[in-house]
Amino acid sequence: MEGKEDTYHWALSVGPKSDNNDARGVRYHARDRATQEADSAWAFEEAKTSMTPT
Structure with missing residues (x-):
């Protein structure tokens, strides 16, 4: 893209x-x-989820 x-x-x-x-x-x-300072930062998420196929 x-x-x-x-x-x-x-x-x-x-x-x-x-x-x-x-x-x-x-x-x-x-x-x-992106951050407010026009920079970037890594964001990490950990979430419980269903293993049902999509």
């Missing part, structure tokens, strides 16, 4: 190896966000 060459977004899902629709896992998410 034009102008997005230096932006990054990473996500990793960790969960049980199961076909059970009730399985729960954790999503680790990191992205490069």
